[in-house]
Amino acid sequence: MGILRRTEIPAGTICAVDIPEDLRYTNEHEWVRLEEGRARVGITDFAQSALGDVVFVDLPEAGAALGAGDRLGEVESTKSVSEIYAPLAGRVVEVNEALREAPEQLNRDPYGEGWLCVLELAPDAADSELLDAAAYRELTAES
Secondary structure, X not given: OOOOOHHHOOXXXXXXXXXXXXXXXXXXXXXXXXXXXXXXXXXOHHHHHHHOOEEEEEOOOOOOEEOOOOEEEEEEEOOOEEEEEOOOOEEEEEEOOHHHHOOXXXXXXXXXXXXOEEEXXXXXXXXXXXXXXXXHHHHHHHO
C-alpha cells in the first residue's frame, strides 16, 4: 500500500529531501501528523520528488470511512499516476480542497499547504506500523 511502492522508485534516485522529526511515515512514502485523535495525511518530500510535477489530485470524500490500507485517493504527475492509501483507519473529516485548483502545492509544500486530508482515527487505529523520522531516513537512503 502507499503512493510509491519501492519498485516504482527508479534505482539510483538520489534526493536531498526534508524529513521532519515530528511526523510519522509509511514504507510507501506517506506522512502522518498525529493531532489529538486525528491524523493529518500527506505524501512525503521524497514521494513528490520521485513523482515529478503533480498535475492532478483525486481526494477522498469528507465522511468516508477508511480502513488502514484502503484507497484514499490518487496523484497524477507528469511521470505517472499513483494511488494513495490510508496509513491508519478512520473517517475523513477534512479534505484539502485547495489541491483541486492547485495540485502543485504537493510539490511546493508537501508538509504544509500540500496536505491531503484529516482522518478522525478509529478507536482501534494502530500506529505501530508507522516509522519515525530516523527509520524513514534509513528507508529513503536504501532507495
